[in-house]
Amino acid sequence: MSETLTKTPIKIEPAAYSRISEVDFSNLQFGRLFGDHMFEMIFENGAWGDPEIKPYGTIDIAPAMNVFHYGQAVFEGMKAFYVDEKTINIFRPDEHHARFNRSCRRMCIPETDYETFISALESLIKLDKKWVPQSAGTAMYIRPFIFASEDYLAARISDRYSYYIITSPVGAYYKEGFNPVSLTTPDGFVRAVKGGTGEAKTSGNYAASFLPARKAAEKGYTQVLWLDAHQNEFIEEVGTMNIHFLINDTLVTPELTGSVLPGITRKTVTALAEEWGYNVEERKISISEVFEASKNGTLKEVFGSGTAAVISPVGLIEHNGEKIEIGTGKIGDFAKRLFDEITGIQYGRIEDRHGWVHAVKV
Ligand code: COI
Secondary structure, three states, X not given: OXXXXXXXXXXXXXXXXXXXXXXXXXXXXXXXXXXXXXEEEEEEOOEEOOOEEEEOOOOOOOOOEHHHHHOOEEEOOEEEEEEEXXXXXXXXXXHHHHHHHHHHHHOOOOOOOHXXXXXXXXXXXXXXXXXXXXXXXXXXXXXXXXXXXXXXXXXXXXXXXXXXXEEEEEOOOOOOOOOOEEEEOOOOOOOOOOOOOOOOOEHHHHXXXXXXXXXXXXXXXXXXXXXXXXXXXXXXXXXXXXXXXXXXXXXXXXXXXXXXXXXXXXXXXXXXXXXXXXXXXXXXXXXXXXXXXXXXXXXXXXXXXXXXXXXEEXXXXXXXXXXXXXXXXXXXXXXXXXXXXXXXXXOOOOOOOOOOEEEEEO
């Protein structure tokens, strides 16, 4: 069996048996279970080799592999949604692939072609269509990633790379589900600086955020709210999502300064808000401005956006011992409208006027 959409057809080795009976679809967590198949492609001798889809399983790794020592790795996070028994929608795969390649360029990893990417996604979705969950709030999370796999201890650009795509049926990312999360600014830590790797989706950015995230969790907060590295004043993003502020009728989103991850859901949110007639500003926004807006009553809503998080209302922000509460402990009307519109398009309930959805006929 092979697909013909790619320059090189994808060789497919179907799994001999399915593990789907292990899945409790009524109690899905985030990223704990993986579809029966995975995509694999290896770069060596200066070129990507033949693409392959095979049963999900362990892979060969050697202790000297470059990625373990120097962290040369990138990943993406995207989702596919059950529409009906014949259709599964992948959301904005072109945008995800473009960002994947931008991350690769920053990390000196060879880029990949879109034809192979989309063909691999289609094949994985078709093969594992039964793994795509059907209830509200669930989706098939898709995780493409590439890592440096040359066995060589010198600290230099690898000559070999391994490219995989795995899938995972998921529920809500945060234990809060759709209820407001709480954020705290980190004490003495920064996420990224302009010119660094902040705008690339590279693994080390996340590893470096774990200690501040743990400290935030110990203080009882869901996530870290990152501020800029120079003045420790301007808001950048949250640990696993971008952030937005509704101040009166203006949607303010921290601008992409070079240290912020250019989120695909972030872009979707600002596009919809503009269409709906809101003032949309992508600019610097300081933590003092947010606290001031809270005090003078103009801060209407705060929410995060991300593939995993979707739209996540923020109910509390702590900074330097001071706290502000946002809203009434429930999701705000604007965030709810965004959530309904975005998920409506994703699940095929609302017409996709923007060409954001890639429908796979299964
Ligand atoms: C995503 O939203 O897909 C992400 O990549 C966040 C992730 C770290 C769970």
